[in-house]
Amino acid sequence: MVAALTLGLMENLGQAEEVVRQYSWEELVVAREEAIRRGLAACVAGRPIVKLCAEVLQIAAEGLRQRQLGEERFLESLWVRLEKEQCPADEARQLFLRHGLEGVLNEFAWV
Numbered sequence: 476m477v478a479a480l481t482l483g484l485m486e487n488l489g490q491a492e493e494v495v496r497q498y499s500w501e502e503l504v505v506a507r508e509e510a511i512r513r514g515l516a517a518c519v520a521g522r523p524i525v526k527l528c529a530e531v532l533q534i535a536a537e538g539l540r541q542r543q544l545g546e547e548r549f550l551e552s553l554w555v556r557l558e559k560e561q562c563p564a565d566e567a568r569q570l571f572l573r574h575g576l577e578g579v580l581n582e583f584a585w586v
Contacts, residue, residue, distance in 0.1 A: 476550065479546055479547075483547070484538060494534065516560070525560055
């Protein structure tokens with residue numbers, strides 16, 4: 476999914492650059508720090524980051540569609556996360572609150 480997102484953005488780089496240019500470097504740094512702490516509940520320059528993520532994901536999907544290889548399907552799990560407004564860290568936190576560290580390890584350990 477990360478590779479598909481990156482490829483889609485590169486295929487549609489002009490639109491991706493337009494989105495990034497809407498923000499100053501300082502705003503993006505602050506948004507990154509807030510996203511680390513708050514996940515998809517974060518904001519960038521006063522705008523919900525989930526809206527920015529949806530815009531970026533749409534740009535990537537359009538880039539992949541232009542290739543006509545059906546690769547946009549690899550972005551589906553990211554669309555689901557945006558709909559739920561939950562990232563993997565949110566899911567891990569909920570699991571920890573319900574089942575403790577053992578529950579998290581049982582879910583994510585590759586044993």
